[in-house]
Amino acid sequence: MTKDVMTIREMCDAFDVTPRTLRFYExxxxxxxxxxxxKRLFTRRDRARLKLILRGKRFGFTxxxxxxxxxxxxxxxxxxxxxxxxIEVAQQHLCNMQRQREDLETAITExxxxxxxxxxLLRERSTRDAA
Numbered sequence: 001m002t003k004d005v006m007t008i009r010e011m012c013d014a015f016d017v018t019p020r021t022l023r024f025y026e027x028x029x030x031x032x033x034x035x036x037x038x039k040r041l042f043t044r045r046d047r048a049r050l051k052l053i054l055r056g057k058r059f060g061f062t063x064x065x066x067x068x069x070x071x072x073x074x075x076x077x078x079x080x081x082x083x084x085x086x087i088e089v090a091q092q093h094l095c096n097m098q099r100q101r102e103d104l105e106t107a108i109t110e111x112x113x114x115x116x117x118x119x120x121l122l123r124e125r126s127t128r129d130a131a
Contacts, residue, residue, distance in 0.1 A: 007039070008022055008033075011042050017050075030049060060097065072085060
C-alpha cells in the first residue's frame, strides 16, 4: 500500500529527481505539497501530478502547458476539458516530433552519403598513390 504522504527525500528516491526539481515545480505551481515548517509532505495527488509532469517533459511539453493542463483537472466536468485539451496539445507535439524525425532521417542519409563520397575519394587517392 502506498503511503498517504511522502517526504521530499522519498519523492526524490521514488521518481529519481532532485529536491531542487521538486521545489522548482512547487514554485511553478505544478505541485502543492503540505508545508509543516520547512518540511514538505507530498500527497498522492502530488505524486500523480509529478508522474504526469515527468511524462509530459519527455514528450516535449512545456512546463506552462503542463501547468495549464493540470489546472483543468478540477473543473468538475469529469475531466472532459482536460482530456480534450491534452489530446490537442499532444497531437501538436506528435506532429513536431514526427517532423523532427523526418529532418533527422534526411540529415542521417545526407551524412552517410558524404561519408561514402569521402571514403571513395580516399580509396581513389590511395590507389593512385600506390601506382
